[in-house]
Amino acid sequence: MSAAKTTQGTPGAAPGDTSRPAPLLPGRGNRSRTRWELLALLIPGLIGLLLAFILPVLAMFRMSLNEHGTAGALVETISIASYQAVLSDPFYWQVIWNTLVMGFGCALAAVVLSYPLALFLVRTTSKWKGVLIALAIAPLLTSAVARTFGWIAILGDQGMINSVLLALGVVETPLRMNNNMFGSTVALVEILMPYSILAMISGFGRLNPALEEAAGSLGASKFKVFTKVTLPLTLPGIFTGFLLVFVLAISAFVTPRLMGGGRVFILATEIYNEATQTLNWPLASALAMILLVVFGLFILLYQRAVKRIDQG
Amino acid sequence: MSSAQAHLELRGLNKTYPNTESPAVDSIDLNVAEGELVALLGPSGCGKTTTLRMVAGLLDPSAGEIVVNGKDLVGTPVHKRGMGMVFQSYALFPHMTVAENVGFGLQMRKLPRKEVKDRVQEALAMVQLDHLAQRRPAALSGGQQQRVALARALVVEPTLLLLDEPLSNLDAKLREAMRREIKQIQQRLGTTTLFVTHDQDEALDMADKIAIMHNGVIAQYAPPEEIFDRPATRFVATFVGKANFIEATEVVGRGGGRYRVSSDLLGTLEVEGVEGIEAAEDAALVVRPHRLGVRRRGESSAPQIGGEIVPGGPVVPGRVVDSAYTGNVRSLVVDVPDGQQIMIDELTVRDRALAIGDEVEIAFDPDDAFLVGSR
Structure with missing residues (x-):
């Protein structure tokens, strides 16, 4: 996370701005x-x-270069066998794909849902502002495990939603909202929203009510004020929130494991399986290294995006 | 760049915030003629910024009308009012270049690209910043940002130019230069301008007329000289410039704003004053410190320092209790017989300085005294 934090802290310092x-x-x-x-x-x-x-x-990394012996023993060597095994197996490509889709889905949903909240919290002049911000991040006081169980109680086959729908006769059989990607994503979005709200609040530093008023006085309608001033000025915060939720989502283990019921295959759950069930540590390490590379790639993309915003 | 000259009239304009007892702006009337520069001057919290924001459309009035060229604008949203505003913080868009900032209002008016470009160029040339068009606001000095903000507000040829404490973030030297520059541009374009400031020098220097605001009402609305020489209330007299108040014991109206005023300190004088004063209660003579003459006691026909000592005018004995030297002016505080203290500003003269403890005589021309009432 340190990469995200440092970059986000210096959105005003446009590189190449020699006049500063x-x-x-x-x-x-x-x-x-x-x-x-x-x-x-x-x-x-x-x-x-x-x-x-x-x-x-x-x-x-050293472990990922070892080999998994036929009898399950760890063979100390230098080989890329585990990487070959991962990259030549369509299943793992599917796992990587699932991970990215879930990460993007969570990040997109969390950002869209958090943006209005963060904007409101930054702008409000209410004397309750501090309390409201604390409330927005209060869910962090409860462990992710407990909140995941909460979502099972809501989305499960005998959960709140399905019970109501069945009782009202809206549906004949329970809707499948649990033990799949949908349930995992919904729960993760809710669990990660406080982070995106916090990231956005701290990333909205360039927003200033006078800028929006100035745009209005120059003839911009409310919609134009939003698209020409508010949105561009809050983009760095949006990117930070997106990246934060994305990396937290693709590295999340507990929620996809519990909400997925073993039917959601993503990198984190596969690493866990390989490390503790199959005891194939080289393969687990290779998967973890791949996850790390995915992280790195997205942080790189993020930095490019932020740089571009700053340079216009 | 030209300007359609606009006439602004505020009628009973009122703003009362929820959960407050007294209104921030208390039913004010104000008439700004075409091409005039009017300053709203007052201490913080007097309602001047609230008034400006209502005119701009950034704040809805609780009651009253904002009439521009005969049309009431209350209810018209800010982006349809066609005014130009310069904010205290300049509010330049940090993600746009100087040229994009200045062109923003023209783009919103959907003008053709070519025309936008030409008019931006012209506006930047007007504030002598055409060479910085591609810079970001963050790369400009405070004075340059101020000029960009001015160009951005004027390029749209606004009906009214609204300035909210535009010079308060500049250092003293630059502030004076910008005063002249803003005034010159405003006069050249003839744009009717409303200007909010808490700085009396700024208002006296720039404004055609000054509206002194106090507790949500306009205490006086007049040209600068009249504000200074004929203050309408004690507040105006103290807020603009320094003032000595000499309490009246008897006031007799002589008609036409002239009075025969008696006081313990000065005896009976015939002076001008605010019209309609009927009782001596709370009435006082205002005398500006720099219009008082002072000499050492005993120097009968002394070369008077500062103000002119008029033969036959009142002469008051006193003793200097404080003296502050600021280069061209020495500010004295003198104890006088009725227990009061009188402030005197005298222009400094080489080798002549009244010191603390000196016995002096104060004299002045009764025409320099002005009677204000209880308000």
Whole structure:
């Protein structure tokens, strides 16, 4: 997430904007010392990242190059057999596809649903603003597991919706809203919405009521004000929210596992299966590396998009 | 660029916010003639910005009419009013270039590309920024952003130009230069202009007429000289410039705004004043500190400093208790017999300085005193 955060924090700093005044640095003599002092401040964080992220990823990469013996034993070697196994199997292509579709679906739905809320929360002058923002992210106080069970109670075959529909005679047999991609997506969207709301609120910094008023005074109708001013200025926030929900959705495990009932095949659940059921750690590691590459690709795309917005 | 000269009239304009007792703008009337630049001047919270926002259409009035060229605009949405507004923060669109900012209003009016381009060029040339057309607002200085905002508001040939504290974010030197520039452009185009400010110098310098606002009402609406020399209320006298108040003990009307006024300090004088004052209660003489002359006691026909000492005018003895030097003016505070303190601003003269503790005599021309009533 660190990549998303840092990029989002500097939407105003358009690269190539040479006319911007140089940052106020202390005199020349102090310059190198200050820089070293600043770098020194990064060391604790860097050590944490090294121990908790980089080393495990390297270990996982090493594991993905091992082989899964015929008897299920781990064979220490250097081979790309696991990658070949994944990439030559249409099932795994389907899994990657499912993962991307679910990630996009969740991100799109969460952004569309969160946008009006975030816009309202940023603009409201109510004295309850702080409380309202806290309420919007309050669902995070409940664990994702508990909320997933809540969705099973709502969407299940004997769940709230189906019971009502059956009792009213609207449907003969229960609607399949659980144990499939639909249920997983609905639950994930609800679970991830607080994140997209937060990301958007912090990404709407360039929005200023005077800008919308200025557009209005220059003859822009409410619709034009939205498309010409509000939307362009909130795009960075929208992208941040989208990326955040996307990466959280494609890495989510609990909700797709519970809502999918074993019938939703995405990378996270397959990695879990390979690692704990089949005990094929090299394959699980290879899948995890592929997931990591997907992450990286989308963060790259996101940065390009944000750069383009800033440059117009 | 030209401008269809517009006439603005506010009739009983009122804004009362929910859950408040007194209105923010209390049924004001204001008449702005074609081509005039009128300043709404007052302290924060006096209702001046609320008034401007109602005229712009950014705020709905609770009652009253906003009549432009004979047509009531209340209910007309902001984007159909055809006014140009410059915001305190300039409100330039950060995602557009300078040229796109200036062209925005023309695009909204669906003008052909060529015409938009030509008029943007012309407007930017008017504020001497044609060389920065492709820059982003963030790459401009405060003064340049201000000029872009002005060009953006004027390029649409607005019926009215509305300025909301446009100079308050600039430093002092630049502010004075921009005052002249805005005034010159406004006079050249002849655009009827409403200008909100809390800075009296700005209002006195730029405005054809000033409306002094206080607690949601217009305390006085007059040209700058009249506001300064003939303030309508005590508030106006204190808000614009510095003022000494000498409480009246007896007031006799002589007709035509002239009065015979008695006070403990000055005896009986014949002065001009606000029309319609009937009682001495709460009436006071306003005397500006720089219209008072002062000399050391005993210097009979002294070379007077600052104001002219008129033979036969009242002379008051006193003692200097404070003295502040600001270069061209020395501001004195003098204790006078009735326990009051009088402020005097004298132009500084080389090698002559009255010090704290000096016994002095204050004198002035009764024509420089003006009687204000209880309001």
